[in-house]
Amino acid sequence: MADVTRRRMLTAGAIGAAGLAAAVTGKAQANTQRPVAPKPGKANPDGKFKDKVVLITGATSEIGEATARAFAQEGAKVYFCGRREALGEKVAQAIRANGGQATYHKADVRQENDVKAFVDGCVQKYGRIDIAFNNAGIESPPGTIAEHSLETWTNVMTTNATGVFLSMKYELPVMLKQGGGVIVNNASVSSHVGFATISPYSASKHAIASLTKVAALEYSDKNIRVNSISPGAVDTPMLRRALAAWKTDFQTVAEDYPLERIVKPEECIVGMDMDATGGYLAG
Numbered sequence: 001m002a003d004v005t006r007r008r009m010l011t012a013g014a015i016g017a018a019g020l021a022a023a024v025t026g027k028a029q030a031n032t033q034r035p036v037a038p039k040p041g042k043a044n045p046d047g048k049f050k051d052k053v054v055l056i057t058g059a060t061s062e063i064g065e066a067t068a069r070a071f072a073q074e075g076a077k078v079y080f081c082g083r084r085e086a087l088g089e090k091v092a093q094a095i096r097a098n099g100g101q102a103t104y105h106k107a108d109v110r111q112e113n114d115v116k117a118f119v120d121g122c123v124q125k126y127g128r129i130d131i132a133f134n135n136a137g138i139e140s141p142p143g144t145i146a147e148h149s150l151e152t153w154t155n156v157m158t159t160n161a162t163g164v165f166l167s168m169k170y171e172l173p174v175m176l177k178q179g180g181g182v183i184v185n186n187a188s189v190s191s192h193v194g195f196a197t198i199s200p201y202s203a204s205k206h207a208i209a210s211l212t213k214v215a216a217l218e219y220s221d222k223n224i225r226v227n228s229i230s231p232g233a234v235d236t237p238m239l240r241r242a243l244a245a246w247k248t249d250f251q252t253v254a255e256d257y258p259l260e261r262i263v264k265p266e267e268c269i270v271g272m273d274m275d276a277t278g279g280y281l282a283g
């Protein structure tokens with residue numbers, strides 16, 4: 001493995017995070033102006049996403065799961081996928097036990113037939129797709145470009161970039177037919193800056209940013225809004241694996257971010273602004 005210093009990776013991350021935190025120009029603002037994540041509690045069927053259908057790729061754990069729970073808590077019908085069947089059913093059951101509506105559909109976003117069946121399944125079950133959160137993704141193990149195998153490159157690109165392409169390819173016609181919708185793609189700080197040692201991940205996330213911009217241009221006049229979010233470091237097993245591989249820790253990484261802490265998955269939902277995702281329906 002190449003000797004890449006933490007500073008070389010994390011300074012880039014800090015720059016990315018600072019640039020991406022919209023309207024956040026300093027530490028004081030970042031700490032005082034952040035909205036508050038929805039409090040866990042019984043689902044409210046008359047919540048702000050009452051009757052809205054939300055499709056999520058990769059909600060068997062962490063950011064996707066937290067998003068599924070939050071939308072369901074606000075009255076949405078959530079249809080989500082992931083490959084780990086037992087976890088998927090567990091998440092769906094937990095949401096239903098909380099009074100929410102959720103359906104798990106086993107699907108691998110690398111497979112076109114799976115993505116098509118997943119999107120069709122949502123329309124069959126709930127009739128439409130108001131909001132799609134294309135979140136499924138994997139990290140790459142550390143290594144320089146010369147060290148990475150083609151297999152790693154292909155798997156990361158196929159999951160992260162092709163997965164978002166395929167998801168939008170099948171979501172957009174549904175939204176066109178129903179007259180509008182909202183798509184949010186989960187990119188990353190890595191979609192804006194280079195991080196040494198994670199070229200497959202970084203390239204795949206840059207591709208997501210690019211696909212998002214193109215889709216926004218192609219569909220803005222069809223009442224379909226397409227955006228991406230770019231979380232910095234989020235406390236999930238994915239991050240913990242990356243920190244272990246980089247031989248660094250939470251505190252050290254946190255110091256390179258404006259908030260000086262690692263955020264929780266629930267805070268990414270605030271980042272995607274739940275009011276904004278439903279906004280088009282009011283217009």
Ligand SMILES: NC(=O)c1ccc[n+]([C@@H]2O[C@H](COP(=O)([O-])OP(=O)(O)OC[C@H]3O[C@@H](n4cnc5c(N)ncnc54)[C@H](OP(=O)(O)O)[C@@H]3O)[C@@H](O)[C@H]2O)c1
Pocket residue numbers: 057058059060061062063064081082083084085087107108109110135136137138139159186187188189230231232233234235236237238239265
């Ligand atoms: N954690 C961070 O610091 C961070 C920062 C910026 C962006 N992100 C992005 O946030 C997203 C979620 O990551 P996370 O941190 O919440 O990690 P995670 O817990 O590993 O979540 C990844 C999700 O994607 C799903 N997934 C992976 N490959 C898939 C495939 N081929 N088909 C269908 N689903 C697949 C996983 O489900 P199955 O394994 O069940 O398939 C899981 O539900 C990723 O796109 C990641 O790049 C994370």
